[in-house]
Structures are given as C-alpha cells and as structure tokens.
Amino acid sequence: MKVVVLGSGVVGLTSAWYLSQAGCDVTVVDRQARAAEETSFANAGQISYGYSSPWAAPGIPKKAIKWLFEEHAPLKVKPSLSPELMSWASKMLLNCQLDKYRINKARMLTIANHSKVCLAELNKQLQLDYQGRTQGTLQIFRNPAQLKAVEKDIQLLEESGTRYQLLDTEQCLKQEPGLMAMQGDLVGGLYLPDDETGDCYLFCQQLQEKAQAAGVQFLYNTEVTRLVVEKQTIVAAQTTAGQIEADAFVVALGSYSKTLLGDLGIDVPIYPVKGYSLTLPIINEQFSPQSTIMDETYKVALTRFDQRIRVAGTAELAGFDPALPEKRLATLNHVVSNLFPDGTDLAQAEYWSGFRPMTPDGTPIIGATPIHNLYTNTGHGTLGWTMACGSAEILSQIVTQQSHQYEALSCHRY
Numbered sequence: 384m385k386v387v388v389l390g391s392g393v394v395g396l397t398s399a400w401y402l403s404q405a406g407c408d409v410t411v412v413d414r415q416a417r418a419a420e421e422t423s424f425a426n427a428g429q430i431s432y433g434y435s436s437p438w439a440a441p442g443i444p445k446k447a448i449k450w451l452f453e454e455h456a457p458l459k460v461k462p463s464l465s466p467e468l469m470s471w472a473s474k475m476l477l478n479c480q481l482d483k484y485r486i487n488k489a490r491m492l493t494i495a496n497h498s499k500v501c502l503a504e505l506n507k508q509l510q511l512d513y514q515g516r517t518q519g520t521l522q523i524f525r526n527p528a529q530l531k532a533v534e535k536d537i538q539l540l541e542e543s544g545t546r547y548q549l550l551d552t553e554q555c556l557k558q559e560p561g562l563m564a565m566q567g568d569l570v571g572g573l574y575l576p577d578d579e580t581g582d583c584y585l586f587c588q589q590l591q592e593k594a595q596a597a598g599v600q601f602l603y604n605t606e607v608t609r610l611v612v613e614k615q616t617i618v619a620a621q622t623t624a625g626q627i628e629a630d631a632f633v634v635a636l637g638s639y640s641k642t643l644l645g646d647l648g649i650d651v652p653i654y655p656v657k658g659y660s661l662t663l664p665i666i667n668e669q670f671s672p673q674s675t676i677m678d679e680t681y682k683v684a685l686t687r688f689d690q691r692i693r694v695a696g697t698a699e700l701a702g703f704d705p706a707l708p709e710k711r712l713a714t715l716n717h718v719v720s721n722l723f724p725d726g727t728d729l730a731q732a733e734y735w736s737g738f739r740p741m742t743p744d745g746t747p748i749i750g751a752t753p754i755h756n757l758y759t760n761t762g763h764g765t766l767g768w769t770m771a772c773g774s775a776e777i778l779s780q781i782v783t784q785q786s787h788q789y790e791a792l793s794c795h796r797y
C-alpha cells in the first residue's frame with residue numbers, strides 16, 4: 384500500500400516509521416528543508432507519561448481569570464473575537480468538569496503508556512542518541528493548595544498503573560539537589576520515576592535518517608496546498624512540486640492540519656496554542672537540574688539535556704504569531720533565575736516559540752476520517768513528543784487494518 388504522510392514533525396516522522404515497518408511504501412512531504420523545524424524543534428523535552436494531563440481541568444476557569452491579571456501567569460490571551468478561538472475556548476471550558484477530565488486524562492495516559500513501550504522498543508532496535516535520560520519528572524509545589532490539588536490525579540495514576548511518589552521538601556532536594564536556592568519556597572513535590580527526557584529535534588533527525596535508509600522517501604521544501612478528492616476518495620495531494628498519488632493519506636501537519644482538513648469540510652477542533660522556550664548552556668553542574676522539573680506555579684518545565692537546560696512554558700491564545708515579546712521571555716527568565724540562579728548564564732539563552740496543536744479535551748485525533756482513505760494523526764497539544772511513538776503505532780495499525788483496539792481513544796466524532 385502506498386501511503387503519503389503530510390508533515391515531518393515528530394508525529395509525521397514516527398507515523399512514517401511505523402507505517403514503513405508495517406510494510407507500506409511511504410512518502411513524507413514537508414514544506415521545511417528538514418524534519419522537525421516547526422513545533423517539534425525546541426519543546427520542553429519532557430517525555431512525561433505520568434504527567435499526561437489535559438489542560439482542561441477542574442478549577443482552571445477560576446484560575447484562568449486570576450492569571451489574566453498576573454505578570455508571570457502561565458496563560459495569556461490576546462483579546463480577540465476570532466470565531467475559531469471562541470469556539471475552541473467554549474469547548475475547552477466544557478471539558479473542565481471533573482467527569483470529563485477523568486475520561487480525557489485516562490485516554491491520554493493510555494496513549495502515553497503505550498508510547499513508553501513503543502519508544503523503548505524503538506531505542507532497542509535503532510539505538511538513537513538524543514541526549515535522553517530516564518530519571519523521571521519532579522513536579523514542584525510552592526503552596527499546600529497545590530499539594531492538595533494533586534490528589535485528584537493520584538487515583539488516575541494508580542488506575543493506569545503509573546508509579547509515583549509524593550515527596551516532602553527534603554526528599555525533593557535529594558532528588559534534585561540543584562534546587563537548593565529555592566528550598567524556602569518548596570513545600571513538596573510529585574515524583575514520576577518512569578518519565579523520560581530528551582531532545583525531540585535530535586530524535587527526529589536520527590529517525591529521519593533511519594527511515595530514509597529503510598526506504599521512506601522524503602520530499603522537503605514542498606508545500607501541500609490541497610487534497611484532491613474524487614468520489615469520496617483522496618486521489619492525490621496537490622503540492623508545490625506537483626501532484627502525489629497514493630492509496631492512503633495521513634494528515635500530520637500539527638496546528639496546520641485544521642486548514643487542510645477544513646477545505647474538505649472536515650472540522651477538527653485544533654487551536655495553535657503558542658508556547659515559548661529558551662535553551663541555555665550549563666555553567667555549574669552542582670546548581671543544575673538532573674532531569675525534568677515542572678514548576679506547578681508557573682507551569683514552566685526545565686529539562687536537562689547533556690550540557691544544556693531547556694526551559695519552556697506559557698500558553699498563549701493569539702493565533703499564528705511567531706513573535707518573541709520581552710514580556711513572555713521574562714517569565715521563563717524569572718523561573719530559571721529563581722530555581723537555578725548559579726547553574727546557567729542567561730546572557731547565552733536562545734529563545735524560540737512554537738504552536739501546540741491543541742484540542743479542547745487534550746486528546747489527539749488519531750485514525751479514520753469521513754473520507755475512507757484519509758487519516759489523521761494530529762492534535763497532540765502539549766504532549767506530542769511524549770505520545771508520538773504510541774500514536775504512530777496505533778495509526779499504522781488502523782491504516783493497515785490490523786487492529787481497531789485503540790480507535791475509541793480519540794473521542795473526536797465526525
């Protein structure tokens with residue numbers, strides 16, 4: 384079966400890999416000059432199975448109002464009456480109810496835990512080196528209310544078999560000694576020992592090489608302009624390099640999936656939720672993180688790569704605007720200076736922004752569409768790196784009709 388995968392971010396690349404391993408003849412098309420140049424480029428580097436949670440959670444509507452007036456708030460909204468934003472935000476608010484949150488989180492944990500197994504197998508098979516570590520995530524709390532709020536997640540972690548430990552301040556410092564500068568503010572943490580970390584961009588470059596060696600074709604610098612439909616079947620992808628025909632087509636265009644699918648009358652509820660990151664060299668090992676630290680107050684993650692730290696966060700609802708305003712970068716600077724004032728040199732920071740392809744309920748949209756040979760693997764929001772391998776493996780099973788076991792996981796109904 385000939386399959387065209389549209390997009391070579393971490394989701395498109397992993398899709399291409401698993402489809403090729405399942406015996407498909409795969410071509411990947413991307414407008415950039417190489418893999419992972421857009422949202423998969425400089426994310427927080429968390430492969431956080433245990434932290435897989437929807438942002439639409441109980442208490443978020445109230446917190447969101449408070450955040451609108453805070454300097455270093457995790458959420459920023461550019462005032463706009465865009466119908467896309469209004470529609471997406473109202474669906475997200477509906478998903479903040481506890482019963483919906485539980486269902487969405489359980490679905491995300493299932494895909495994430497499947498990804499854990501798939502990534503482990505992939506690493507065994509390909510021995511990829513993406514500066515990965517397997518030392519877990521430490522979510523840190525600065526007030527007792529945050530410790531209390533985590534109780535609602537613990538039952539779900541237990542139900543999904545995810546290992547966790549609640550730590551007091553001393554135990555947090557034992558886990559991450561570099562946090563000593565902020566110990567006066569630290570009331571405790573949730574440690575997820577099975578979480579991993581790694582540079583998503585390095586992973587993608589290496590997987591792209593392996594996929595190419597395995598026979599996958601890559602067409603870079605090639606923009607997809609539309610999908611050509613005849614009798615409810617996609618016959619070709621129209622691109623700037625001409626038409627590409629195939630038996631099946633997979634849309635893995637991240638935040639841009641919505642436009643291409645919308646042209647076919649398929650409405651996927653994806654909004655580009657902008658985030659920012661900075662990457663810094665380590666100058667003092669003793670005052671640096673060992674793995675990922677998630678600061679719950681600012682919802683900023685700090686991840687250790689070999690001799691670098693990646694710091695990322697902020698959810699900004701402002702459409703596709705790649706600007707790097709000082710005010711947003713100041714939040715990341717503030718968190719890194721507060722946690723690791725002596726570990727890094729902010730003067731050497733490299734800043735970046737990307738658009739998380741977010742669904743209102745946090746779950747990705749994997750599988751069939753109303754057009755019988757058109758599939759999606761998109762909408763991974765805050766957790767595309769974490770969920771990529773599992774999502775791609777599930778997608779390859781659906782496209783090659785090996786199994787429908789996971790189809791119900793994506794709650795999107797057309």
Ligand SMILES: Cc1cc2nc3c(=O)[nH]c(=O)nc-3n(C[C@H](O)[C@H](O)[C@H](O)COP(=O)(O)OP(=O)(O)OC[C@H]3O[C@@H](n4cnc5c(N)ncnc54)[C@H](O)[C@@H]3O)c2cc1C
Binds near residue numbers: 392414424607
């Ligand atoms: C600040 C930030 C921090 C994050 N931290 C984490 C984290 O720690 N852990 C985690 O799991 N996830 C994290 N994420 C989320 C993760 O990065 C995304 O979910 C993931 O990168 C999405 O991958 P994708 O392949 O779907 O999209 P992309 O990486 O955006 O790939 C889409 C591809 O489609 C191509 N494309 C788009 N339109 C066209 C077109 N018309 N024609 C041809 N090509 C096209 C693009 O060039 C791009 O290569 C973070 C995101 C951000 C912004």
